[in-house]
Amino acid sequence: MTGGQQARGGRPQQAGGSGMDQVRVARAALSRLFEPLDPVGTLLVEAFGPAEALRIAAGRAPAEEVGALASSLQGAAGADHGDASGPRAAAARPGALASALERWAPRVPHLAPERDLEAMARLGGRLVIPEDAEWPAGLLGLGAEGPLCLWVRGDESLPAAERSVAIVGSRDATGYGISVAGELARGMADLGLTVVSGGAYGVDGQAHRAALTSCTPAVPTVAVMAGGVDRYYPSGNEELLREVARRGHLVSELPPGASPSKHRFLKRNRLIAALSALTVVVEARWRSGALSTARRAADLGRLVAAVPGSVYSANSAGCHRLLRDGAACVTDAKEAYELVAPSGEGLTEDPEGQVRAHDGLSLVDLMVLEALPVRRGAGVESLAVVAGLSEAEVRAALGRLCLVGLCERSEGGWRRSRKG
């Protein structure tokens, strides 16, 4: 276990691979060590990078270093703007670091990330990490809530969020929902867009299935799983998910073998939203997981749309709730496409659509764009100070600017993209 050996060596070694391999192995190991969005884990990786975070998790950092760490976590938590319930605050709670290290240290030697990487390779998959060129820019909008890595099955490169549309909805969809989901997904794929969904029964499954009938995009569909990509969940969709892996992508931030659980589903929804320029909810009850995906999409500054239905259908009540809250009303693929189509690519001559394309950048986006340096990247915190915005606003704007190719990640932070 290279990660463990490195940790035991006190300092990460170049032996057994390049620095890049070492980072990849460390991220693989960490993705098995703690849950997505674990407060302490997230902060450690953010502050020290994955390899050093793994060494610390292994308990190989000297006691005085751990003390300094705890105060630096408390300092970082200050950036939460006094939100005592934020993840940084949770990480900074006295004892949080010590308790995490106590849980993690005995497990680190048994993580076996290289075994996971080999298992993925046997499935025709690979690990994609933020350091890779393939890392979808859409995920950058998640900031510190971005995944450590993505376990990916499927040959092609991960599609860009600006060419992807999430189609989500009820597991117990009605015939109406199934029908609309299929037509929307097939239409979006025929127009060259990748259909992202969650692999579940009902709307999700039908969206994947219909997208697979299209020959247009290289990656017709992506299923973002709440467990490992070798687990076919739900089992009734096994054949469908195998086909998605073969012709599209199965994706998860959890390592092979991980089982899906309720909180993993909820966390998974942020990835569906972040991987897509638009989230369309086809059917959803008043309280539905699909609404959480829509909410995440809105938080990221992405477009949210809902399909209307009968006012007597409980399965449309969530959609109507979204429409009341400002989601776009979408009744067919053409309308959905026009929401995400780049300037001039509209299918009908809608003068308003043109205005929308030209006015694409909001005031906040423009303020962040102005604040972005051209050469060396700047961190979110510094951008927030320069632009006079909150860090959350800056993060959301960075995601949108990346989507339209105006900004990119570089050493030390974010900068204007060369084409921007």
Added chain:
Amino acid sequence: MTGGQQARGGRPQQAGGSGMDQVRVARAALSRLFEPLDPVGTLLVEAFGPAEALRIAAGRAPAEEVGALASSLQGAAGADHGDASGPRAAAARPGALASALERWAPRVPHLAPERDLEAMARLGGRLVIPEDAEWPAGLLGLGAEGPLCLWVRGDESLPAAERSVAIVGSRDATGYGISVAGELARGMADLGLTVVSGGAYGVDGQAHRAALTSCTPAVPTVAVMAGGVDRYYPSGNEELLREVARRGHLVSELPPGASPSKHRFLKRNRLIAALSALTVVVEARWRSGALSTARRAADLGRLVAAVPGSVYSANSAGCHRLLRDGAACVTDAKEAYELVAPSGEGLTEDPEGQVRAHDGLSLVDLMVLEALPVRRGAGVESLAVVAGLSEAEVRAALGRLCLVGLCERSEGGWRRSRKG
């Protein structure tokens, strides 16, 4: 024919009635003389008042006076801000006045407004004019496009727009549309609101019918007709319209006996919108008269809502179009009520609803409120100069301010309401 005799006498006489009666008779006569929104007629009434406008229409004004009139109409047309297609521009076209006078003069002696007033009295009706306290403030938002008068059947006072909701839609409604229209209308009436509609088959008729089953409001429903209120159109709704006249109101800007025609239907729609705080479209095809009512409501700064339906129903395509254009999504009476309920009257605890109620006045409304004098009224033109807004903006804002009781019409124009 008093109106004609007065005109023949050269100067209107007080004989046979007070000045108020004279204005009422003049408005009755003019409503038969020219079509609603007639450009020259509208400008004459605006510039000279109804009694003098009738004298001019009778051709009793000396030639030099008519010449001065034509230039003054041209001057008024300047207020159209160079919109060469506006009604004022049409009235100012060379020869427009002369041609109108040529058509009107021979007809004035035969108008017989008192016969119309007597006919209305026999039907249990009356003529309501802008000079009456009963004149609905909601109509004031129409400015120069307001009706000359309203021929009204029904005992009670005309209800205030802020307690009225228009429910409109397809004539060839589906079972779904009929069902939703009925539930919405009954629900609104049970909550104390008057249901305004157009008396047509389908959604309109069902809305009237359902509202009549409620005992709550003094005026459960108002049907705004495109012809005279003694004409039951469509004939299949005769029984329903008789009941509306008995328990609610039948209303028209056209005199008794006038037959409905296509352009009268379109003009009628502005009255439905202006008499209501909210217009709800239940079902509408892509091109539908109900959408014109919704558009007029939006122009007046009133709320517009649409009921969602199946994306496969052509009868819901117009509703989805409205939703895309920013109409509120309404699925039941409670939701519609919350859109119009005064602050604190919401039925559910919706924090956003509270914000909406407190922030009720838009910036434009506040600017017009600031510009309104406390004592002597000011005209739209002067208010536009003071507030730095267009006349159209000022008119729309005045309508909204009247609706919430912050402004009122007084001699010479508009002023702050005493309660405001």
